[in-house]
Amino acid sequence: xxxxxxxxxxxxxxxxxxxxxxxxxxxxxxxxxxxxxxxxxxxxxxxxxxxxxxxxxxxxxxxxxxxxxxxxxxxxxxxxxxxxxxxxxxxxxxxxxxxxxxxxxxxxxxxxxxxxxxxxxxxxxxxxxxxxxxxxxxxxxxxxxxxxxxxxxxxxxxxxxxxxxxxxxxxxxxxxxxxxxxxxxxxxxxxxxxxxx
Numbered sequence: 001x002x003x004x005x006x007x008x009x010x011x012x013x014x015x016x017x018x019x020x021x022x023x024x025x026x027x028x029x030x031x032x033x034x035x036x037x038x039x040x041x042x043x044x045x046x047x048x049x050x051x052x053x054x055x056x057x058x059x060x061x062x063x064x065x066x067x068x069x070x071x072x073x074x075x076x077x078x079x080x081x082x083x084x085x086x087x088x089x090x091x092x093x094x095x096x097x098x099x100x101x102x103x104x105x106x107x108x109x110x111x112x113x114x115x116x117x118x119x120x121x122x123x124x125x126x127x128x129x130x131x132x133x134x135x136x137x138x139x140x141x142x143x144x145x146x147x148x149x150x151x152x153x154x155x156x157x158x159x160x161x162x163x164x165x166x167x168x169x170x171x172x173x174x175x176x177x178x179x180x181x182x183x184x185x186x187x188x189x190x191x192x193x194x195x196x197x
Contacts, residue, residue, distance in 0.1 A: 007053050007065070010049055010066075035177065036130070040177065042096070044188050047192060050100050060105075060108035064104050071094075074094065095132040095135060098128060102128055103117070103125050114193050118186055121189055125189070130181060
């Protein structure tokens, strides 16, 4: 019981570290660039924490449990945006669950082989998270239009909506984020395993 409460504490703290990583939608002039950078930061927090607990318990499903805690806690915290007056469909939440499920699947399918978890699970998380996260950009209201419709005079300058730049990363932030994530996430996953030794 104490151990699972500890998982909750770590997942909550991981969420606090990435709480603004889903708000690339607010950076209307640098949304694509922010999406790529923030996708990698979310991959880091998910892969390290989920792998740590997955290998510690040795129970496939722990990574998904970890991601579920992060997701629920994020929805609660993101209620602040709604309280500030932004419409509900403008609140962006990182989608961690599917990637965590793939991590669990890689661990289960390879009969709890840590090296396979690092290689296969790491690549799967790194490549999938930007893809799943793009759902946010597809489903939410147009960021520029919404930002002008709901102006916030107290917003800091970097969040003030201006005309967006075009052609950032050849308009393919998912490809860039997935490519970088596939390489880096193996290292992140290895770090999660290393924390248990």
